[in-house]
Every structure is written in structure tokens, then in C-alpha cells.
Amino acid sequence: xxxxxxxxxxxxxxxTIKYYVREGLLPAGERVGGNRTLYGExxxxxxxxxxxxLEVGKLSIASVKSILxxxxxxxxxxxxxxxxxxxxxxxxxxxxxxxxxxxxxxxVDAVAARAxxxxxxxxIGREIAARVIDAFAGAGYPLPDDYLDRYAAAARxxxxxxxxxxxxxxxxxxxxxxxVIGTVLGDTLSLGLRRMAQAVVTEERRRSS
Amino acid sequence: xxxxxxxxxxxxxxxTIKYYVREGLLPAGERVGGNRTLYGExxxxxxxxxxxxLEVGKLSIASVKSILxxxxxxxxxxxxxxxxxxxxxxxxxxxxxxxxxxxxxxxVDAVAARAxxxxxxxxIGREIAARVIDAFAGAGYPLPDDYLDRYAAAARxxxxxxxxxxxxxxxxxxxxxxxVIGTVLGDTLSLGLRRMAQAVVTEERRRSS
Numbered sequence: 001x002x003x004x005x006x007x008x009x010x011x012x013x014x015x016t017i018k019y020y021v022r023e024g025l026l027p028a029g030e031r032v033g034g035n036r037t038l039y040g041e042x043x044x045x046x047x048x049x050x051x052x053x054l055e056v057g058k059l060s061i062a063s064v065k066s067i068l069x070x071x072x073x074x075x076x077x078x079x080x081x082x083x084x085x086x087x088x089x090x091x092x093x094x095x096x097x098x099x100x101x102x103x104x105x106x107x108v109d110a111v112a113a114r115a116x117x118x119x120x121x122x123x124i125g126r127e128i129a130a131r132v133i134d135a136f137a138g139a140g141y142p143l144p145d146d147y148l149d150r151y152a153a154a155a156r157x158x159x160x161x162x163x164x165x166x167x168x169x170x171x172x173x174x175x176x177x178x179x180v181i182g183t184v185l186g187d188t189l190s191l192g193l194r195r196m197a198q199a200v201v202t203e204e205r206r207r208s209s
Numbered sequence: 210x211x212x213x214x215x216x217x218x219x220x221x222x223x224x225t226i227k228y229y230v231r232e233g234l235l236p237a238g239e240r241v242g243g244n245r246t247l248y249g250e251x252x253x254x255x256x257x258x259x260x261x262x263l264e265v266g267k268l269s270i271a272s273v274k275s276i277l278x279x280x281x282x283x284x285x286x287x288x289x290x291x292x293x294x295x296x297x298x299x300x301x302x303x304x305x306x307x308x309x310x311x312x313x314x315x316x317v318d319a320v321a322a323r324a325x326x327x328x329x330x331x332x333i334g335r336e337i338a339a340r341v342i343d344a345f346a347g348a349g350y351p352l353p354d355d356y357l358d359r360y361a362a363a364a365r366x367x368x369x370x371x372x373x374x375x376x377x378x379x380x381x382x383x384x385x386x387x388x389v390i391g392t393v394l395g396d397t398l399s400l401g402l403r404r405m406a407q408a409v410v411t412e413e414r415r416r417s418s
Contacts, residue, residue, distance in 0.1 A: 198368045
């Protein structure tokens with residue numbers, strides 16, 4: 001298809017598409033005589049992925065570029081691709097605070113152990129969770145273990161849903177792509193539904209009190 | 210206490226404390242003769258709250274100011290304070306995309322109905338969730354109802370834990386404060402634990418396949 005059609009199908013201005021090509025986010029189209037350049041369905045899909053990361057994930061152009069580079073590594077096992085993408089996608093979420101205390105890391109490890117989770121030492125989520133535990137304590141509201149365990153139970157529900165959605169896809173490149181999109185978008189979905197549930201539970205408790 | 214002690218106890222430079230006072234985030238201390246200004250425990254607590262919102266919640270100074278203004282409204286019912294704070298805290302999370310489609314909003318309403326959630330129409334989470342549903346579909350990965358229902362179940366676990374932690378506090382101002390802190394920090398805790406759970410479930414599925 002020509003750039004005008006790609007622009008229309010992806011609801012992205014042609015100038016923006018050209019910008020993504022210049023920045024190396026989108027592969028160039030195929031030049032076919034004169035001034036015509038042809039784009040394929042893989043361009044359309046890549047474009048949707050880029051926009052999801054920029055607009056919903058609120059990632060920088062540089063972060064999107066590094067994630068796409070990983071996605072495009074030929075022959076990389078899915079688990080590796082996912083791991084690198086997870087790190088890149090999570091970096092902007094790491095709270096701007098001092099390194100987590102050993103106590104907070106130990107508490108995250110204890111939560112993982114109670115949940116039966118193995119091998120989380122190198123996971124970026126461990127550090128993020130530990131910093132949150134420190135921040136709650138610093139604000140004068142230390143979190144009880146029970147609270148952390150409930151959040152871990154919810155996280156497992158998320159992960160089972162995420163991996164379940166990935167498992168039904170027909171090919172590995174689509175699987176990795178959904179993992180990346182799902183990591184970005186799923187956080188926001190969780191945030192939205194948590195807001196709704198908080199209001200619902202607040203109202204239920206008010207009525208029953 | 211003097212500003213030097215407040216600075217030490219809150220791990221915040223004195224210049225930053227003065228900046229927060231100038232910006233109207235922190236009430237001024239009490240002038241007592243000469244150049245001495247005294248600060249109390251309420252300053253220390255407010256300072257921790259400000260830092261949690263800025264550093265972990267990554268909110269702007271302007272957002273923090275608007276949330277604190279709501280917290281300080283005298284005689285406002287907790288549910289109102291919480292609602293306004295929730296909106297302010299969530300605005301930065303609203304994806305930069307077109308308004309949600311009526312179809313996506315209807316799907317969120319259907320999820321809420323299946324979960325037995327009433328009165329979510331004005332909740333900002335409804336719009337956020339709908340935009341995420343649109344973004345997944347736009348990226349070529351329409352979300353099945355089952356996925357949304359599982360995320361809603363996890364959101365309810367979050368909310369029960371959040372409100373449970375609030376309910377054990379002794380006074381309303383502390384309750385509202387924890388609701389605000391918890392809204393900001395809980396999103397990040399959920400994100401961190403979700404990363405860990407995704408890696409755990411990925412590995413479990415790899416081993417059993």
C-alpha cells in the first residue's frame with residue numbers, strides 16, 4: 001500500500017510515519033519506481049505497536065526503539081525477549097528514590113516465598129516492589145504482610161491472564177508482541193479497574209457500617 | 210523543632226522544605242523571635258506525603274498541590290476527598306489517545322455488571338479501562354471478556370486490601386492520607402509484583418510444556 005493508505009489505516013499522519021522511519025522505529029518501505037514507496041501489513045502492525053507504546057505506555061521514543069530492537073533480534077528465545085522488554089518497559093516506573101533497603105528486599109523475597117515464586121532475584125519487579133515498601137514506611141504507613149500477600153495474589157491472577165492470552169496465539173513473533181503490548185497496557189488496565197473497585201468497596205463498606 | 214531537625218528527620222534538604230513552603234505545599238512554620246521558625250510533627254508527616262507523591266507517584270508539583278488542597282478541605286466527607294484525590298492522581302495515567310469508543314465503554318460496564326459493581330459511571334477508572342480496551346484492539350489484539358473479568362477480580366482483591374488497611378486507622382485524616390498515598394504507591398506495587406508473577410508463570414509454563 002502507499003503511505004496515504006497506511007496513514008489512513010493506522011490513523012497516523014504520513015509525516016509521523018516518515019518521522020518513525022527516520023528515527024529507526026519503523027523499517028523503510030519498498031521503493032518502486034519514481035517517488036512511490038510501498039508499505040506492507042507488517043508496517044501497519046509495527047505502527048500500531050509503536051503507537052500503543054508511545055500513547056498508552058507513555059514511553060519515550062528512545063525506549064520504544066530499544067524494545068523494538070529486542071523484538072527484532074533474530075532467533076532470540078521468547079523468554080529472553082520478554083525479559084529484556086520487561087526491563088525496558090519498567091524502567092520509567094522505578095520510583096525516584098534511594099536504593100531499596102535490605103529489609104524491604106527481604107520482605108519482597110518473603111512474599112515471593114509465601115506465594116511459591118522461585119527465581120525472582122534478578123526481576124526488576126523485585127526492586128520496584130521493595131522501593132514501594134520503603135516509601136509506605138517512610139510516609140508513616142508500614143505495610144502489613146497480609147496486604148503484600150493479597151497484592152501478590154492479584155499479581156498472579158494478572159500473570160495467568162496475560163500468559164493465557166499469549167498462549168492461544170499462533171506464532172512466536174505475535175506472542176512476543178502481545179507480551180510487550182500487554183505489559184504496557186495491562187498496567188494501565190489494572191490501574192483503571194483498581195480505581196473502580198476502590199470506589200465500589202468504599203461504598204459497600206459505607207452502607208454496611 | 211527547627212528546620213535543621215525537620216530536614217534531618219525527613220531526609221529532605223532545608224532549601225527544598227523552604228521551596229515547598231513557598232509553593233504552598235507545606236504550611237509555614239511558627240515564627241518565634243529573631244530568625245527562628247518552629248515546625249511540628251504535622252509538618253514532618255505532610256513532608257513525607259509530599260515526597261511520596263512526587264518521587265513514587267511521579268506527580269507534578271501542581272498535582273500534589275491540588276490533592277493537598279482537597280485533603281485540607283475542612284469537614285469534607287472522606288468519600289468526597291477520596292474521589293477528588295483519585296481523579297487528580299489518575300489524570301496523568303489517562304492514555305494520550307482519542308476518547309474511548311462507546312463499544313469499549315459498554316464492555317467496561319459489562320465487566321462491572323458481571324463483577325456486581327454498581328455506580329461506576331462517573332469513575333475515572335471506567336474511561337481509563339475503556340481506552341486500554343481500544344488500544345489493545347487497535348494494536349490487533351482484542352481482549353477477550355475472560356481476560357477483563359480476571360483483571361476485575363484482581364482489582365477487587367487490591368481494593369479490599371486497600372480499604373482494609375485504611376479501616377484499621379484511628380482517625381479520619383490519617384485514613385484519607387493513606388487512601389491518597391495508597392492510590393499512588395499501590396499502582397506501583399501492583400506493577401512490580403505483576404512483573405515478578407509474569408516471569409514466574411512464564412517459567413512454570415515453559416517447564417510443564
